[in-house]
Amino acid sequence: MADELGVTLQSGTRIPDAYYMLSDAQLDERIRAAKAKLGEQVVLLGHHYQGARVIQWADFTGDSFRLARLALTRSNAKYIVFCGVHFMAETADVLSPEETVVILPDLGAGCSMADMANERQVDDCWSELAERLPGSKIIPITYMNSTAALKAFCGENDGAVCTSSNAEGILKWAFERGDKILFFPDQHLGRNTGYKMGIPLEQMVIYNPLFGDFECTDEELKNAKIILWKGFCSVHQKFTVEQEEEVRRLYPDMKIIVHPECSLEVVLGADYVGSTEHIIKVIEESPAGSQWAIGTEINLIHRLAEEHKDKLIVSLSGPNVCPCATMYRISPQHLCWALEQLAAGTVVNHVQVDRETRKWAGVALERMLAIAK
Ligand code: SF4
CATH class of the missing domain: 3.40.50.10800 (NadA-like)
Structure with a gap:
């Protein structure tokens, strides 16, 4: 399929083995050449957790909040090559103009935390809350590290997205609109932020998506201010x-x-x-x-x-370091391949959020950006 720019769009194509035969110097040279050929049509966004051999090519670096803002403001580029993980590329697609094409050099670059909450589980939890807490106004807040579908859920249900830079401001905003918050998927960011805001630990209860149940009594759930999803970052x-x-x-x-x-x-x-x-x-x-x-x-x-x-x-962990294994999937080989294919007129590993999800995820993200100016 060719887009209106005359570029062929593909997704899920496999990198040829030949890229793994290239030396570091050859890869660097070829990435440089492809990037130069593409010029200002392409912008490379790199997350801080990327390795040195990839981040050196980024036009802009940042954490997920900064990169989301960049996706919004660097809208003049036709292509965003995202050196991060899948939920970040989805966010870039939601925030950038519809015609901007977002590429994730390896579609296998996911996030173990984002994978700990899916749409069905969140729907189940939401229905359970409606049943057990009639009359309660609950605001859903999702951490940036979640799928576009969950951001859309928050957009549709009067909620918002937050990042680790702005979680406190977003929770304050939510408490002005509701009496409880459902916070997913990272229990730690939710608990740390709630604790900092003075919410007692006994008013922060856990929802376990694996068992589809709350790890507390009915009374504790009734008194809770924050319902924390039992997810975490493996790093x-x-x-x-x-x-x-x-x-x-x-x-x-x-x-x-x-x-x-x-x-x-x-x-x-x-x-x-x-x-x-x-x-x-x-x-x-x-x-x-x-x-x-x-x-x-x-x-x-x-x-x-x-x-x-x-x-x-x-x-802090001394020699026992735990890298983010999924970030590592964006290798110099994948970057080289994605750029060379693009320079030759083919988009590989296109990340595209469907129109309805894009609309509501955009609402939740824009709420966050407006609150956390
Ligand atoms: S560091 Fe943790 S939260 Fe961040 S992308 Fe990796 S697994 Fe996900």
């Missing part, structure tokens, strides 16, 4: 209080900074907590000679250590 859940104690023991002057996808215990044991963009800012603004143990994805930690050689920067 950030790996950080522990024991690791923090070890850092304190070995490096008394070292500061600990963690992402709010870590557990509440780890967040409470840290000196600072914040989104990826916040972590970068804190490190950038810290004085030479300062020491940092960071609880987030390892590619970002390596990059910060490389860029701030005057500071001691290590992973």
